[in-house]
Amino acid sequence: MIELLEHPLSPYAQKVKIALDEKGVAYQVRMPEAIGSGQMSDAFRLANPRGEVPVLFVDQQAIFDSTIILEFIEDRFPEPALLPASPADRARVRMIEELCDTHYEAITWGLSEIANFRRATGEQAETMQGHAREELARLHAWLEGQLGDRPWFNGDAFGWGDLCVAPFIAGAIGFGMPPGPGPLSDWFRRAADRPSVAASLQAAKASLAAMAGVAQIVEAGLFKRQYRDHRLEWMIRAGGLSVVQDGLAKDNIRFNSAPRG
Numbered sequence: 001m002i003e004l005l006e007h008p009l010s011p012y013a014q015k016v017k018i019a020l021d022e023k024g025v026a027y028q029v030r031m032p033e034a035i036g037s038g039q040m041s042d043a044f045r046l047a048n049p050r051g052e053v054p055v056l057f058v059d060q061q062a063i064f065d066s067t068i069i070l071e072f073i074e075d076r077f078p079e080p081a082l083l084p085a086s087p088a089d090r091a092r093v094r095m096i097e098e099l100c101d102t103h104y105e106a107i108t109w110g111l112s113e114i115a116n117f118r119r120a121t122g123e124q125a126e127t128m129q130g131h132a133r134e135e136l137a138r139l140h141a142w143l144e145g146q147l148g149d150r151p152w153f154n155g156d157a158f159g160w161g162d163l164c165v166a167p168f169i170a171g172a173i174g175f176g177m178p179p180g181p182g183p184l185s186d187w188f189r190r191a192a193d194r195p196s197v198a199a200s201l202q203a204a205k206a207s208l209a210a211m212a213g214v215a216q217i218v219e220a221g222l223f224k225r226q227y228r229d230h231r232l233e234w235m236i237r238a239g240g241l242s243v244v245q246d247g248l249a250k251d252n253i254r255f256n257s258a259p260r261g
């Protein structure tokens with residue numbers, strides 16, 4: 001049986017679950033122990049030296065990184081195809097994925113650091129949330145341009161381009177920053193109606209209750225959140241440099257280091 005190491009709130013894991021569901025591939029899910037604490041088991045570190053979900057266990061192999069996993073799924077289970085047919089359209093949806101994985105996710109992650117982990121409060125939180133709102137509006141306009149007059153980001157049928165956007169938009173909606181009325185929000189409603197997307201959004205919603213109280217766990221030093229790549233950049237440019245400094249001083253943020261040999 002295929003196994004997916006995941007967290008229901010991870011948009012990267014959601015991409016993979018939607019792809020597997022769309023292809024009708026059976027799998028079971030599991031959450032790594034103490035995810036987010038910085039304490040990774042040797043087995044998890046061996047499966048993914050970055051200590052991140054998703055990881056797909058299949059054919060005696062562990063595959064990490066949502067994009068690489070999606071490529072694998074498309075190669076291993078070609079039907080129905082999730083990538084569009086033409087090279088130009090494939091490049092187009094991959095670029096949409098890249099922007100969502102990096103720029104878009106950095107913003108919703110930052111909003112979670114504020115709302116759930118209480119890294120910033122008062123005026124600083126408002127400044128950072130205002131920053132997020134502005135950047136999301138620009139990204140939503142960009143996405144709307146990418147959608148154009150297509151019914152789906154992928155083209156005529158739902159596919160890669162859509163499953164790579166839906167989890168991130170759902171995240172922004174969760175933080176009260178949905179796309180305004182128009183083609184993008186209409187598209188999201190259609191996407192969310194698909195059983196594959198609905199199932200992953202439902203699992204995310206069900207796991208939200210577990211987020212209550214995580215701020216105290218961070219404050220107690222039991223959680224070391226991963227500050228990396230675009231997330232770290234966003235934190236700094238949105239006005240959260242002191243959040244990073246505070247996290248370093250309290251030792252409740254971490255960076256990924258090189259894998260052990």
Ligand SMILES: N[C@@H](CCC(=O)N[C@@H](CS)C(=O)NCC(=O)O)C(=O)O
Nearest residue numbers: 010012036052053054065066067226
């Ligand atoms: N580029 C990776 C990013 C995966 C990632 O950032 N996963 C986060 C959850 S959204 C994670 O597992 N973080 C580990 C941690 O916070 O301990 C992918 O596309 O799979």
